Amino acid sequence: MNDSRERRAEGETFVARVIGLNPTSWPDRRSRKVTLARVTESSILLSAMRKHRKRNVAILAGLLTVLAVKFAWPERQPSYQGRPLTYWLNVKNNDDDDAVRDAPQFEEAIRAMGTNCLPCLVRCIAYEPTAWKNKLINVSVRLQWSPESFQEDRDLRLAAGAVAAFKVLGPRASPVISQLVKLVKERSRKASAERAAYVLTSFGLEAQAIVVDMLDDPRPLIRQGAIFRVREFGTNALPAIPKLIAILNGSDDFCAMMAAQTLGELQLRPDLCIPALTNALQSGRFEVAQEAHRSLGQFGLVFPDPQDVRSRVLMKNRQP
Incomplete structure (x- = not known):
């Protein structure tokens, strides 16, 4: 012991x-x-x-390795005035001096490169940030000595620039419609599917059937973009009417409001739309009822304003 x-x-x-x-x-x-x-x-x-x-040093080393590989083997891409496509995509959402100077030439550059841009644009649109990359960026932000270029996701900026480039190309980008549709249909995708859906809504007649199909998509932002674009189809929107009525009766109030607005602007199939809008007017969803009231007015029907009805009910309830 x-x-x-x-x-x-x-x-x-x-x-x-x-x-x-x-x-x-x-x-x-x-x-x-x-x-x-x-x-x-x-x-x-x-x-x-x-x-x-x-751990922080290891994460930062990983980021540096990824960047080194990316710069060591750059992808082949078209160029304009000696600058690659990614430069022009980057100037669209950048406040650097060079970007501010060259931003007015963005549309001219995209038109000049034309369909040669498409493979690179699809890759940019398809970008989905990974969890590990978000962690790397968060660590870089906390490390005050890390360069600013490590503190943001440059690929997100390129994706936004690619969306703008597709808008410039318009129907010239139709050869990649099938690839964009594939991105939208992959339910595991989030931001990239929304970007692809937004681009598809700007293709006009060639993508109208695709946009109508997007009304059935369960992801709210994709469905909202399709509702907004369908109102521009005129009589070509007839196949969308049953889908819009289903959205009007659905549980998503914001999409239901948009559907009510679109039905009123299209003024198609009154035999289907008027009963559906009348039911929405009498529902307990006040904002949806207001939009249904406006749309019924566009069909030439007059109903009591839901705001007036609501005010009278409130005043009656306040009386002793």
């Missing part, structure tokens, strides 16, 4: 000397235990900080 105590005391004395403490400053055993406990806590905290620092 005495040998065990002596070895423990020798160990404590050794630890104290290693970390620079004077063992003679311990007045009793309790002080010694408190001091050693604090030393242990400090050691654990220091170890955790070192591990955290190593």
Whole structure:
């Protein structure tokens, strides 16, 4: 027993000397235990900080490796005035001096490169940020000494520029409609599917049937874009009427409001639309009822304004 105590005391004395403490400053055993406990806590905290620092350095090293590979093997792409397509996509959403200077030439550059842009534009549109890349960017933002270029997702900027480029090309980009439809139909996609759907709505007659099909998409932003574009189809929107009525009766109030507006602007199939709008007018959803009231007016029908009805009900309930 005495040998065990002596070895423990020798160990404590050794630890104290290693970390620079004077063992003679311990007045009793309790002080010694408190001091050693604090030393242990400090050691654990220091170890955790070192591990955290190593992790950040490893993540940043991974980011640098990805960037090095990307710059070492750049993809082949068309150019205009000696600058590659990605430069022109980047100037569309950039406040750098060069970008501000060249932004007015964006449309001219895209038109000049023409259909040669399409493969690169589809790749940019299809970009989906990964979880690990978001973590890398978040770490870079926290590291004040990291360059600004590491603190943003440049591919997101290129994707936005690609959407603008598709708008410039218009029907000239029709050869990639099938690829864009494939992106939209992949339900696992989020931002890229929304971008592809937005581009498809701008193709005109060639993509009208595709836009009508997008009314059945469960993703709200894709469905909203399709509803908005269908109102421009005129009589070609007849196949969309049953789908719009289904959306009007659905649980998404915002999409239902948009559907009511579109039905009123199209003024097609009154035999179907008027009963559906009348039911929406009498539903308990006030905002949807307001849009249904306006659309019924476009069909030439007069009903009490839901706002007036609501006000009268409120006033009646306030009376003693």
